[in-house]
Amino acid sequence: MRRMTIRARLTLVYGGLVLLAGLLLLGITYLLVYQRLAGNVVFMEGEAQSPTLAPGQGASSTYVKKIQGDVTSSALKAFLTQGGLALAVILVAALAFSWLVAGRLLQPLHRVTETALRIANAPDRGLHERIALDGPHDEVKELADTFDLMLARLDHSFDGQRKFIANASHELRTPLTLNRTLLEVAIDPATASPELRQLSQTLLAVNARHERLIDGLLLLARSERTVTDRSFVDLADVVSHVATVLPHDGVDVAVDAGEAPTAGNAVLLERLVHNLMENGVRHNLPAGGWVRVASGTRPGGTVFVSVANSGPVVPRYEIPNLFEPFRRLGVERAAAPGAGLGLSIVRAVTGAHGGTVHAEPRNGGGLVVTATLPTAPPEDDCAVLMATHDQQIADRCDHTIRLADGKIID
Template structure:
């Protein structure tokens, strides 16, 4: 069991107080015992316990006697007095021990308990600013998206001590992060406009030149090549913008059935798979999850396109989804060339391909699996890939299942409409 900082401080205060009290009690007892054992004290006690004639103290012989008998009586009287004095001193010593040690220890425990209570209150008051820092950090970390909640500040008031410096430093860090995310959002918005506009304009000019009646076959062939280059650049820009968007946590979540997404994507990719000579097989069961339907569609589409494009002639791609252990599971397997196991982690990095091919005629921009990983992480899921013994990959995506089972028909219809 881990103790809180407040509890540790309280135990520290109480422990220091008890140790100091025990030391003080021990020193007091030692000094009292030393004072009681001094010779002067013994003489005072002897004087009080053996007074002279005419006083009422220790027992004494008042009748006249011969000198020898008187000497013997005085010796006995002195011995009795010393024995009585020793007994009285032992009783006084025992009383002092009982008073100092026993009652003093009880008093020390009572005062120590009170000191622990006051220590608990003082520690709580001292740690209150730290609780504000923790609560603010927890609200920011628990915000629906990574870039939301960064406008919050602790704004701690009070003397400029270590806690105040910590709170001010935290506010400065959050402010810088807020400016950074604002700049990223503006950059993505501007890049989406500035990069797409010239590509769209260039495609339009090439298509106009190609479809002229006076266009020669060479011009038409050149136009086809330029359109392919332009299309690849558009896919690259779309992938980059989608990757930047999917890095953030999903804010608007809706029930999505992966079975519907797999069927929709498989029908859209059927033409490309047929042209590539690849057979697409689907085996779907209800797999409800919560998330963004468009982004989850992109996950299935990227995995299917990756399996079709990086395949062999007369190859196959298999898609399946199901619910297992409160998780929605999507599996995509494909035939293809052998993939070394040590190359698997690099495939999920941006602009990484198995053959390091970056020429214009490459099959993709090298962002497919990295986009898949970013979207899956944003949905609080995991994605793993394993090489198949006969070639190709087996990729498994695991997402949290929807809490309410089958989604409401209205929500699901809206998700389908967004596709």
């Protein structure tokens, strides 16, 4: 059952107070009027019983007393009726006024709630936003300032974490590159023994795995920032390109690349599609596996890339864990191929472009992973200009992404 809102409760409280005050005022006024009219009746009775009255005037005094009682009763009844109607009108006006005042007083709280919802829907990428509430230094402003302080500390913490990952990854790439060079020199067939070449090949494989891990960490740290420099990208071109260069490893890959114009960073979007397709090929059946890739537009101003594959059965409760870094399904980390960052990077890149990613288990095994992104605004639709071969391309599409010689260039 939905609880009553604070605005409604405040309105009822204010209305109840007005009703109580009106009833008290009406009751007190009623007593005062009654006492006044009763006093007049006693005064007239005293005059009627005066010894100075002539014989025969007693009957007239009784008649006057009756008339006075009827007038008093009629006056009190009219007072209660008209006073009740006036109180009802005042109560309705008070409720309406209380509703408006309560809404005005609660407006800063709505602003705090809207900001919190935006940040909650944008994980840590929305932590740079602040409420910055203006107005008197009251309890509501103190709450908003405290919330801003918390956001600032969280933003600083997440930013420091990303910088640490990026700096550490950069520092580790140099010794790994040096190790690879030394190992390649050591396996010279002219000087190295078979045992040394075998050992060097094993170390090269381990070194390559570490390099992929560091590259993935760097890309993850980069993709967790909101993309500000955007260019026109048709995901259909990206899907077609990745499908031609990605090793299939005996898996049947079918592509349905429908037009999907969006705006973003071309390198990150290519990595998003690459990771989705590579994940579908890698985690598949030993023989007879397949991958289906599709892109297109949807109502509501969004585009999508969807990758479905055959493969092992994936429990629904395990799906959220697959998007966490270094998490895999049913295999040990050391024995699993890859660095375990594929879907984590997909989620980070999608979020940085203002989109969402969703995975569903297939009946019979495998997954259907769909990334949804906002469509490109009309002013960024450079595909039309490219088709006209007009000079406007140089003016409006300085960063347009095009496909040339099988490579994406910016």
